[in-house]
Amino acid sequence: MKKIETLIKRIIQRVNINLRELEFDVNLYIDDVHLKCRLSKFYAFYGVTPYHKLSFKFINSSLAGSYFLGKSKIDHSILYKSDIRGDELKSKGSTYRYKDYEIPVYDDEEIQITDSILIKTLVHNFSHDPESLEIFHIKNTVSTHFTNIHGSSTEGCFLGPFSTVDLTTIHDCVLGEFSYIQVEELAHKKVNPGTIWVCYKDKFDFHYQFSKEILKKYIDFDSKNLPIGILMDFVENRKVDFENVFKFINRKNPVSIPKNTALDRYSVVRGQTRIGKNVLVAQRAYLEDASLGKGANVQENCYIINSHLEGYDITAHGAKIINSRLGEKIFVGFNSFVRGKIDKPLIIGNGCIVMPHTIIDIEEPLIIPSDFIVWGYIKNAEDLKLNGMSLESFSKIRNEFKLENMKFKGNGGIFIDAFKERIDHILHANGAFFDISDNNAGGHAQKNQNISFNTIQPYPSGDLKGIYPTMEITP
Amino acid sequence: MKKIETLIKRIIQRVNINLRELEFDVNLYIDDVHLKCRLSKFYAFYGVTPYHKLSFKFINSSLAGSYFLGKSKIDHSILYKSDIRGDELKSKGSTYRYKDYEIPVYDDEEIQITDSILIKTLVHNFSHDPESLEIFHIKNTVSTHFTNIHGSSTEGCFLGPFSTVDLTTIHDCVLGEFSYIQVEELAHKKVNPGTIWVCYKDKFDFHYQFSKEILKKYIDFDSKNLPIGILMDFVENRKVDFENVFKFINRKNPVSIPKNTALDRYSVVRGQTRIGKNVLVAQRAYLEDASLGKGANVQENCYIINSHLEGYDITAHGAKIINSRLGEKIFVGFNSFVRGKIDKPLIIGNGCIVMPHTIIDIEEPLIIPSDFIVWGYIKNAEDLKLNGMSLESFSKIRNEFKLENMKFKGNGGIFIDAFKERIDHILHANGAFFDISDNNAGGHAQKNQNISFNTIQPYPSGDLKGIYPTMEITP
Numbered sequence: 001m002k003k004i005e006t007l008i009k010r011i012i013q014r015v016n017i018n019l020r021e022l023e024f025d026v027n028l029y030i031d032d033v034h035l036k037c038r039l040s041k042f043y044a045f046y047g048v049t050p051y052h053k054l055s056f057k058f059i060n061s062s063l064a065g066s067y068f069l070g071k072s073k074i075d076h077s078i079l080y081k082s083d084i085r086g087d088e089l090k091s092k093g094s095t096y097r098y099k100d101y102e103i104p105v106y107d108d109e110e111i112q113i114t115d116s117i118l119i120k121t122l123v124h125n126f127s128h129d130p131e132s133l134e135i136f137h138i139k140n141t142v143s144t145h146f147t148n149i150h151g152s153s154t155e156g157c158f159l160g161p162f163s164t165v166d167l168t169t170i171h172d173c174v175l176g177e178f179s180y181i182q183v184e185e186l187a188h189k190k191v192n193p194g195t196i197w198v199c200y201k202d203k204f205d206f207h208y209q210f211s212k213e214i215l216k217k218y219i220d221f222d223s224k225n226l227p228i229g230i231l232m233d234f235v236e237n238r239k240v241d242f243e244n245v246f247k248f249i250n251r252k253n254p255v256s257i258p259k260n261t262a263l264d265r266y267s268v269v270r271g272q273t274r275i276g277k278n279v280l281v282a283q284r285a286y287l288e289d290a291s292l293g294k295g296a297n298v299q300e301n302c303y304i305i306n307s308h309l310e311g312y313d314i315t316a317h318g319a320k321i322i323n324s325r326l327g328e329k330i331f332v333g334f335n336s337f338v339r340g341k342i343d344k345p346l347i348i349g350n351g352c353i354v355m356p357h358t359i360i361d362i363e364e365p366l367i368i369p370s371d372f373i374v375w376g377y378i379k380n381a382e383d384l385k386l387n388g389m390s391l392e393s394f395s396k397i398r399n400e401f402k403l404e405n406m407k408f409k410g411n412g413g414i415f416i417d418a419f420k421e422r423i424d425h426i427l428h429a430n431g432a433f434f435d436i437s438d439n440n441a442g443g444h445a446q447k448n449q450n451i452s453f454n455t456i457q458p459y460p461s462g463d464l465k466g467i468y469p470t471m472e473i474t475p
Numbered sequence: 476m477k478k479i480e481t482l483i484k485r486i487i488q489r490v491n492i493n494l495r496e497l498e499f500d501v502n503l504y505i506d507d508v509h510l511k512c513r514l515s516k517f518y519a520f521y522g523v524t525p526y527h528k529l530s531f532k533f534i535n536s537s538l539a540g541s542y543f544l545g546k547s548k549i550d551h552s553i554l555y556k557s558d559i560r561g562d563e564l565k566s567k568g569s570t571y572r573y574k575d576y577e578i579p580v581y582d583d584e585e586i587q588i589t590d591s592i593l594i595k596t597l598v599h600n601f602s603h604d605p606e607s608l609e610i611f612h613i614k615n616t617v618s619t620h621f622t623n624i625h626g627s628s629t630e631g632c633f634l635g636p637f638s639t640v641d642l643t644t645i646h647d648c649v650l651g652e653f654s655y656i657q658v659e660e661l662a663h664k665k666v667n668p669g670t671i672w673v674c675y676k677d678k679f680d681f682h683y684q685f686s687k688e689i690l691k692k693y694i695d696f697d698s699k700n701l702p703i704g705i706l707m708d709f710v711e712n713r714k715v716d717f718e719n720v721f722k723f724i725n726r727k728n729p730v731s732i733p734k735n736t737a738l739d740r741y742s743v744v745r746g747q748t749r750i751g752k753n754v755l756v757a758q759r760a761y762l763e764d765a766s767l768g769k770g771a772n773v774q775e776n777c778y779i780i781n782s783h784l785e786g787y788d789i790t791a792h793g794a795k796i797i798n799s800r801l802g803e804k805i806f807v808g809f810n811s812f813v814r815g816k817i818d819k820p821l822i823i824g825n826g827c828i829v830m831p832h833t834i835i836d837i838e839e840p841l842i843i844p845s846d847f848i849v850w851g852y853i854k855n856a857e858d859l860k861l862n863g864m865s866l867e868s869f870s871k872i873r874n875e876f877k878l879e880n881m882k883f884k885g886n887g888g889i890f891i892d893a894f895k896e897r898i899d900h901i902l903h904a905n906g907a908f909f910d911i912s913d914n915n916a917g918g919h920a921q922k923n924q925n926i927s928f929n930t931i932q933p934y935p936s937g938d939l940k941g942i943y944p945t946m947e948i949t950p
Contacts, residue, residue: 043724043929050937054944248722249518249930452935454518455724457927462525464950469529472947475939 004039004062004466007078008032014115014140018156018172022190026142026158030117031224038080039064039466042246043455045266046473051447052087053108056473062458062466065246066118067266067283069451070125072111082118083283083300086111087444088126088429090133098130107134116141118149121159122300122317126151126429129169144177145227146235146301148317148334160193161227162219162318164334164356177221178210178231180334180357193221196357196375200418204410208355208376211405218337218359230361231337234320238286238303241268249455260434262448267298276311280430280445293328295432297445306342314426316356324348327370331423337361353391353419373416376405391416479514479537479941482553483507489590489615493631493647497665501617501633505592506699513555514539514941517721518930520741521948526922527562528583531948537933537941540721541593542741542758544926545600547586557593558758558775561586562919563601563904565608573605582609591616593624596634597775597792601626601904604644620702621710621776623792623809635668636702637694637793639809639831652696653685653706655809655832668696671832671850675893679885683830683851686880693812693834705836706812709795713761713778716743724930735909737923742773751786755905755920768803770907772920781817789901791831799823802845806898812836828866828894848891851880866891 042065057073066079070086089109143159152165160177176193183199194210221227254269264283271289280297290304293311303320312329323340333356340346349370374388386404397412431443517540532548541554545561564584618634627640635652651668658674669685696702729744741758755772765779768786778795798815808831815821824845849863861879872887906918
């Protein structure tokens, strides 16, 4: 048997062992024949900059189309068109604060991906687990199309398409398609498709459940076939635009950009697009007739189409904004789908929070007032009432609260404050507030400006076809 | 001081120490400021195939625009647009025969380049030194534009532009521009520009000296400036055609090629070009309106323009053939310049040997008869009489012989036979005689068909600008 086939089988078996208690069989969801064919078709690449710890180890893996930044070790894994972005890894000699603990970080943190298959997955590393500061581990895990693994060590998991595991250490879990969890730790659980769940100790517990019928329309996945639905069609239709981007070794910026702004050369820029200061446009982001104000950030797998973002707006990994006008400092969470009509844009006021995995797909003109939080599924003003509140009102929630498919327990004020704090962290980390007179190197928007990419390819034929050579790259 | 500046100074000093006896100062010939600027502009690349031992080590070096194939280690060196082609490295477990000795090869042979600057240099590894079977070393050496280091360990040398050191272990030598030596071993010598010298023990000694005046017209080099002259203009004028080739990650073959033929994706193909079976076209080869018969090979830095090659023709590294018609099994040696008139092509008959570094640049129609050997400088029929002989006549030379600027001592028959043997080796090694029913993998034309290229880039900014990360790549 060819090595790549052995490797696929090995990984699937390991994940199945981990998931035996849940009686879950990964074989039913991975088309290994199709996958194998794709693996020798695309090059992988890694970033070289003076700002990110240069240390890559690639061992017995297939890395087709994947991207790596920051210290990482990939071992017996298949990463297909995935982004492993380690630009928030902890540094040796720093101190990690967790409640009353001050824990020294003894070595530069490393992303370690072992015995895993990641398909079109975004891994970003801002991890919070105080039990493992030097290693950010993804092990015995299969993740499928457009999953986000964000600051979350995972072991023995299956993650469905368009799902997100955020700041959560998970172990032996199955996450259904389009589910989002941010719950610190989770073990031996099956999370239903379309579940949005944010929980922090006894402080708060936010829970939203998409109806099966709505979910099926946007994302449907139940076999070896590719996932289908509006979300999948949306990205598939734009795939060809990325082909041109990946064809060239280098490219000039397709639009002029200010100093201190990073426009990744692996992003797509079309139409009349304007990009402001301190902006970060990550690889595999897609801009078309987009206007991005100062300090905006557009992360991996985001799409901004025919839309205006006033400034300091965050478009988290995989979020899509179409035919919309956004005010200042708006957070659009992971994999959200925010779509106005071409002739009547969706308008979102300053300071709004669009919860992760929110679908706003309007049928009639809609304005979301400033300082609102929205979630779930919104297609008109009626829905907005059932899937949104002012931040002020939400902050006042105590104990239990229920609105349509949303249930909340705990303190709404702490929930909102935690969100605001995180938004501030993201803007700072991305360099949105960077001033030229600053003495430091800035955030991602500044540090990712001057980046070189090395491309790597697998063995083109023979028994090792699709497998990459063993590489160790250090400063 | 930036690391790249320190590195350049370090290398130049080391070479100067080696060359102190010859009172040669490399500083006078290397424009370190110009060189430094070029080093961060181009990516390097290495080949991955199932047939070539995969082992690369890149340590504290700048590799701008260079290409690597086969086991190699580059350490404290600057390789600018150089080709390090290790596809004839000896294998562990094989036996090397030297006269009565049968010497086992204890490890896979490795190209090691240490403390050296190579500029647009071709290194090919078919080495013959029985004293060092496992290591092919280039150390404390500066080589300049379009030098060929061919099967030759070099230590402490300066090699002028368009010079070739062929199957010769050299130590503490200076080789003038456009000089060619193949003399087994050479130490502490200065070889004048335009010297062609082939010597083998007491068997034969061929020596040709270009006149200064002619040489200056074709290649002139005497200071930090770039070399000038017809040869340099010729390649500079075609540089832009290579830019398109290096811009894309992959490319489709610009012409259809038969099975068992290798057309390197980093070659230029223009006009009406036809490529036959078992042909090898190497990287940085240039074809324009070229017709290549079965088993031809066109090596690195070769140009075939508006010419027909009947079959089994060898165009050695750096040779150029323009407006010519070549019969079968013709050998055109390293860096030769063979140019007919566009309306009256130069015709070369079957089985001819064009000595390395021959300039045939005709003013009137010229036919070189079959089975001739030619050398030196030929512009018309008159020159041919003084710079060529039939192989038969040459084979009869015994003791001493002189013809214009050529002197020969020894046995002409042995000289011609050695050449023929080498031509046969080259054709075999390149797979020119490969038959589909063969049970082996063939030669370079077959093994280099299915090759992947990984690109690598230097640090884009900071103190390490232009230096490449440390890499270790193994199977």
